[in-house]
Amino acid sequence: MMDTHFDQLLDFPCMQTFKVMGLADPTLPEQIVACLQEHAPGDYAPSVKPSSKGKYHAVSIGVRVTSKEHMETIYTELAQIEIVRVVL
Known part of the structure; x- marks a missing residue:
């Protein structure tokens, strides 16, 4: 599991923009x-x-996240896509 502080920085649920390169x-x-x-149907x-x-594409996408764990799961799962290099 990630050691993030999303729960201290954000009020859930909220919209979060993920940038995937x-x-x-x-x-x-x-x-x-x-x-x-x-993980977040919509x-x-x-x-x-x-x-x-x-050579690369940056994809920005807004997602409604419901908790710190939900956000961490999305980061982890997006990073596992074979052609993805970075998730911000």
Whole structure:
């Protein structure tokens, strides 16, 4: 489990924007949304921004999180997507 202080910094439930950076694969946003649907079902509209050299994409997506544990689970699960490199 992560050793975070989200519960001290945020009032749950709340909206949190996750920024996921991964390889410039056209399926990256779909894989992120599929993962989120398992842990926080909802309607998602990811925003995708390519890197300057086009090798990576940054996907920003707002998610309603309900607790510190919920937020940590989402970070962990998004990071396990094979083409994801960083989750902020």
